[in-house]
Structures are given as C-alpha cells and as structure tokens.
Amino acid sequence: MLAGKRILLGITGGIAAYKIPEFIRLLRAEGAEVKVVCTPQSLDFVTPLTLATTSGNPVVVSLFDAHSGTWVNHVELALWADVMVIAPLTANSLAGLVNGKTDNAVLVTALCTRCPVVLVPAMDHDMWEHQSTLNNIQKAEAMGYALMRPEYGALASGLIGQGRMPEPPAMLQFLTLFQQCHSWWKGKKVLISSGGTREAIDPVRFISNQSSGKMGVALAEAAYCAGAQVTLVRTRGSKMPYFKNINCIEVETALQMQSAISGMANEQDVICMAAAVADFRVDQPSLQKLKKKDQGLNHLIWVENPDILKGLAQENRPYFLLGFALESNGNVQDARLKLLQKGADALALNSLTDSGAGFGTDTNKMTLITHDSTYELSLKSKTEIAVEILNIVAECKLKSSQV
Numbered sequence: 387m388l389a390g391k392r393i394l395l396g397i398t399g400g401i402a403a404y405k406i407p408e409f410i411r412l413l414r415a416e417g418a419e420v421k422v423v424c425t426p427q428s429l430d431f432v433t434p435l436t437l438a439t440t441s442g443n444p445v446v447v448s449l450f451d452a453h454s455g456t457w458v459n460h461v462e463l464a465l466w467a468d469v470m471v472i473a474p475l476t477a478n479s480l481a482g483l484v485n486g487k488t489d490n491a492v493l494v495t496a497l498c499t500r501c502p503v504v505l506v507p508a509m510d511h512d513m514w515e516h517q518s519t520l521n522n523i524q525k526a527e528a529m530g531y532a533l534m535r536p537e538y539g540a541l542a543s544g545l546i547g548q549g550r551m552p553e554p555p556a557m558l559q560f561l562t563l564f565q566q567c568h569s570w571w572k573g574k575k576v577l578i579s580s581g582g583t584r585e586a587i588d589p590v591r592f593i594s595n596q597s598s599g600k601m602g603v604a605l606a607e608a609a610y611c612a613g614a615q616v617t618l619v620r621t622r623g624s625k626m627p628y629f630k631n632i633n634c635i636e637v638e639t640a641l642q643m644q645s646a647i648s649g650m651a652n653e654q655d656v657i658c659m660a661a662a663v664a665d666f667r668v669d670q671p672s673l674q675k676l677k678k679k680d681q682g683l684n685h686l687i688w689v690e691n692p693d694i695l696k697g698l699a700q701e702n703r704p705y706f707l708l709g710f711a712l713e714s715n716g717n718v719q720d721a722r723l724k725l726l727q728k729g730a731d732a733l734a735l736n737s738l739t740d741s742g743a744g745f746g747t748d749t750n751k752m753t754l755i756t757h758d759s760t761y762e763l764s765l766k767s768k769t770e771i772a773v774e775i776l777n778i779v780a781e782c783k784l785k786s787s788q789v
C-alpha cells in the first residue's frame with residue numbers, strides 16, 4: 387500500500403529516535419521512498435550514517451553548510467513528499483511547530499509541506515500530561531496535523547506511563563491505513579461493536595456464535611488510523627485491536643452490550659454494529675451447574691434479546707448507523723428489506739455461501755447497501771474491506787451534508 391509513496395521523515399531529539407532506522411527499513415520493504423530530515427539533538431540518539439544507509443538518501447540536519455556554502459532546498463524537500471511523518475516529536479519541537487518557529491531543519495521543512503503531516507509525539511509521562519503539551523496537541527490537531535498518540539508503557543526515565551512512541555510495525559500499520567482512509571474521519575467519534583455475545587445457561591455454559599470479532603476490529607483500527615476517536619464495544623474472547631489507544635469496553639451478553647452502547651450513542655458521529663448479537667437468552671440462568679441426570683438443559687426457557695441496532699435507529703439521531711447482516715444466500719433484496727426494517731442508514735451483507743468470507747476468516751467479501759446505492763466489495767482482507775466501508779460512509783456523509 388505504501389509502494390512508490392514518498393515519505394519524508396522528520397526526527398527530533400527524543401530517545402525513541404533509536405527505533406527510527408527500523409521504521410525506515412519497514413517502509414522501504416513496502417516499496418516506499420524515504421528521505422530524512424532531523425534536528426541536531428536527534429543525532430545524540432541515532433547516527434546520520436545509519437539513517438542515510440537505511441533510507442538510501444543523504445540526511446538533512448542543517449539547511450546551510452557554512453564551510454561549503456551549500457544550501458538545502460527545504461521547500462523542494464517538503465513538496466517532494468506525499469506524506470511527512472515527524473517521529474519522535476519532542477515537546478520542544480511540538481511547541482515550535484504549533485507556534486510557527488523555524489529554529490531547526492525539521493520545523494522549517496514541516497512549515498513548507500502541502501502534504502498531510504503525521505505527528506508521533508514521544509516523551510516522558512509528566513511532559514505528555516503537562517497542560518502546555520496538551521494545549522499544543524490540541525492546537526496541532528486544530529491546525530490539521532494528524533496524530534498518532536503515544537502509548538502507555540515503560541519509559542526511558544524508568545517511569546511507567548503514557549509517552550512511549552509506538553513500535554515501528556505499529557507506526558507502519560498506522561501510516562498505511564492513514565494513507566488509504568478518507569480525511570472526513572479526522573476527529574469524528576465512532577462506536578463499533580464486535581464479536582459474538584455470550585448468553586449464560588448456568589455458571590459454566592453459555593450459548594454464542596462463531597463470530598471472531600475480526601471485522602469489527604478491522605473497522606476500529608482503520609477508523610483510529612484515519613484520526614477518529616474510536617470506542618470498541620467488544621465481547622469477551624473476541625479479537626483485541628492491535629493499537630493500544632483504541633478505547634475498548636468488554637461485554638459479554640446482549641443486554642450488557644446494549645447498556646454500554648446506549649449510554650454513549652448520542653455522542654457518536656457513526657455507529658457500526660458489527661457484532662453478532664444473540665437473538666435469544668436464557669430466562670434466569672441457573673445459579674448452579676445443571677446436571678445431566680436432571681436433564682436441566684431440556685427445560686430452558688428462552689426470551690428474545692432486544693434488537694440493539696433497531697433500538698438505535700430512532701428518528702433525528704445524530705449518528706450514521708451501519709448494520710451488518712449474515713444471510714445464508716446473500717440475497718440483496720432480502721437485505722434491502724432488512725435495511726428498511728432495521729431503520730439503519732447502511733447494511734453490510736455477508737453471504738454464507740461465499741468462501742473466504744464471514745465468521746473467523748481474515749478475508750471478506752460483502753455487499754454494502756445504502757438507501758440509494760449498492761456497492762460490491764470483492765474478496766480481500768478484512769482490513770481492506772474496512773477501509774472501503776469507511777470511505778463509502780465518508781462519501782455518504784459528505785453527499786448528505788451537501789444536500
């Protein structure tokens with residue numbers, strides 16, 4: 387996905403700079419072209435020779451060499467890039483960036499870019515939490531910079547907290563998805579449900595389904611990389627997202643999922659109900675393990691679960707509502723009927739007859755139905771399908787805002 391992309395990497399003086407050669411190696415393995423511009427302080431943590439060797443290009447540290455009289459054209463460098471990534475971004479350079487300071491080569495170059503710029507701040511926990519940093523982050527987002535937030539974990543100071551730069555594979559995945567997703571998602575609030583709910587029969591048994599949670603997680607990850615604030619309401623035992631900063635709420639039953647979602651629904655811009663919610667639950671699950679000799683399982687009384695999706699479809703809702711449906715035959719007419727019955731804005735339809743699609747697989751093939759269009763999404767990874775779905779939703783939202 388990054389093949390042929392021109393990536394301009396800005397490195398500032400934080401300890402995490404030592405991980406950047408590995409990031410460059412991953413970018414180049416994807417076929418991206420990489421050029422590096424860095425601050426003098428960053429060279430305390432990584433050598434220009436390592437950066438030049440891994441990137442295959444000379445490294446820019448200063449825009450002017452007093453001895454040779456040569457000058458680096460930072461404007462050309464900035465305009466060369468399809469995307470600029472500043473990683474790690476120190477509190478100092480962040481402050482410089484949002485205040486238009488140009489006292490190092492990274493800041494001067496960043497000021498000349500016309501492409502998207504992704505900031506990857508990394509610093510000690512207390513610096514990250516400091517009000518001045520928080521203000522600067524807010525300012526940077528308002529100015530249109532994309533942000534990959536630092537992670538929680540062990541820090542160079544010996545403290546444990548928020549501030550770690552994400553590992554190079556996570557930065558690669560973030561950049562890949564960021565590049566593909568529509569910019570409409572930036573700053574939007576998104577709630578996604580994933581996995582199969584479990585309904586207790588007794589303390590050790592439950593009824594559930596084959597849902598792995600992979601499609602919901604793929605949507606959550608893509609939306610996160612597109613700059614959305616994502617909440618993932620996932621069922622116990624289902625797939626966890628790769629990015630640690632996705633806000634996860636774990637639930638087990640349909641009723642728990644309903645209460646988690648309904649409390650937050652009206653704050654959302656988009657809700658995607660990718661979870662496979664059990665249609666029925668056992669009325670009053672046994673508090674003791676049911677015994678075979680008592681034939682306890684033969685006497686279960688089932689009650690219908692609320693339809694969460696339908697309940698979310700009230701009039702004048704502030705959010706776009708996307709439902710999912712798995713049908714034995716993938717009949718689009720039936721799915722259109724379901725879209726109307728559920729009152730959602732769109733429905734992503736899976737057919738049980740399609741191989742490589744549906745529960746548990748890493749790939750999917752879907753038909754996305756809106757009230758006025760049908761989109762065929764051919765067999766590809768769930769991540770790629772998620773990107774296509776998000777881009778269609780963004781187009782729908784943009785279209786409806788123009789009406």
Ligand code: C5P
Nearest residue numbers: 659661663691692693694695709710711
């Ligand atoms: O009716 P059906 O189960 O085919 O609909 C699937 C869609 O409805 C999915 O988006 C699923 O998350 C949602 N659903 C729900 N509550 C239920 C059953 C399904 O929200 N009780």
